[in-house]
Amino acid sequence: MSTGLALAIEDDNPLLASDFCAEMVKQMRALDTYDMYEKWSVARILSPLVLTKERKAEIPVIGDPDDITMSRVKAYYNAIASLIEKQSEGLMAVPMINLSHEGFGRAIITIGKLVVVDKTLRDVHRFGFKSLENMHEEATKIVDAAVERLNKYREVAEL
Amino acid sequence: MSTGLALAIEDDNPLLASDFCAEMVKQMRALDTYDMYEKWSVARILSPLVLTKERKAEIPVIGDPDDITMSRVKAYYNAIASLIEKQSEGLMAVPMINLSHEGFGRAIITIGKLVVVDKTLRDVHRFGFKSLENMHEEATKIVDAAVERLNKYREVAEL
Numbered sequence: 592m593s594t595g596l597a598l599a600i601e602d603d604n605p606l607l608a609s610d611f612c613a614e615m616v617k618q619m620r621a622l623d624t625y626d627m628y629e630k631w632s633v634a635r636i637l638s639p640l641v642l643t644k645e646r647k648a649e650i651p652v653i654g655d656p657d658d659i660t661m662s663r664v665k666a667y668y669n670a671i672a673s674l675i676e677k678q679s680e681g682l683m684a685v686p687m688i689n690l691s692h693e694g695f696g697r698a699i700i701t702i703g704k705l706v707v708v709d710k711t712l713r714d715v716h717r718f719g720f721k722s723l724e725n726m727h728e729e730a731t732k733i734v735d736a737a738v739e740r741l742n743k744y745r746e747v748a749e750l
Numbered sequence: 751m752s753t754g755l756a757l758a759i760e761d762d763n764p765l766l767a768s769d770f771c772a773e774m775v776k777q778m779r780a781l782d783t784y785d786m787y788e789k790w791s792v793a794r795i796l797s798p799l800v801l802t803k804e805r806k807a808e809i810p811v812i813g814d815p816d817d818i819t820m821s822r823v824k825a826y827y828n829a830i831a832s833l834i835e836k837q838s839e840g841l842m843a844v845p846m847i848n849l850s851h852e853g854f855g856r857a858i859i860t861i862g863k864l865v866v867v868d869k870t871l872r873d874v875h876r877f878g879f880k881s882l883e884n885m886h887e888e889a890t891k892i893v894d895a896a897v898e899r900l901n902k903y904r905e906v907a908e909l
Binding site: 688701705707744747 | 846847848856858860862863864865866868899903905906909
């Protein structure tokens with residue numbers, strides 16, 4: 592996939608200042624073994640997560656995810672786990688991602704013995720969102736649902 | 751690891767007729783892509799899971815698990831999941847194994863949103879048990895604890 596020179600996110604997008612984006616950038620940097628992102632802007636770091644129509648058209652329909660794509664998937668669920676943790680009053684949220692074949696798999700986040708996030712992954716090699724707004728919205732939905740489940744079944748989360 | 755000619759399990763070990771061993775053999779066969787086990791006795795199929803002192807001494811202390819070892823680990827947790835499922839009154843038990851590096855990782859089994867088994871894996875490249883009795887005992891403990899948790903938090907398992 593060529594990311595081209597044009598970014599899919601404007602540098603002045605107000606969402607870049609959101610808790611989710613801040614956490615997402617932190618997680619992307621944590622997985623950036625080669626310090627590639629050191630001098631990059633936040634918009635540039637997050638830009639590959641936005642799959643515009645043009646970008647999507649460049650990726651084959653069937654394929655195996657490469658390491659860079661996998662690190663984005665991990666960063667995404669790590670960021671979500673971290674945001675859930677902030678609302679968990681001292682409990683630890685642990686992400687776990689499993690790929691079976693050709694980009695199919697399962698991503699879960701557990702707190703104690705409670706599964707607070709449980710997503711079937713499909714076409715991981717094409718992982719991405721229509722827009723920054725869309726990514727933010729999806730992540731927020733997942734976090735909110737997880738916190739709701741946590742509060743409802745806190746006894747299991749404390750096991 | 752050379753398994754040698756001598757089996758670590760006697761062909762007439764009564765435990766070979768247990769539910770766990772029957773399930774374990776079934777799972778080993780399911781992962782046996784090359785039909786290697788087709789004409790093997792049950793004792794011979796399960797023998798590599800018994801790590802006698804002599805066998806253990808042949809395996810380096812630090813290492814990455816190979817595909818054959820990983821398929822044994824998978825068969826073990828698949829067998830446990832299957833036995834739990836038999837006592838779950840219609841719910842599905844799903845195993846998930848994640849290795850991080852050098853044989854460290856986590857094996858979980860979920861039913862609905864309840865984690866019924868949660869094991870930290872260490873030295874997976876040396877996966878095995880002192881004896882067939884030991885493997886049977888460990889597996890039975892895990893199954894019993896899982897079924898107890900399932901019965902206690904059935905509401906979460908039904909999510």
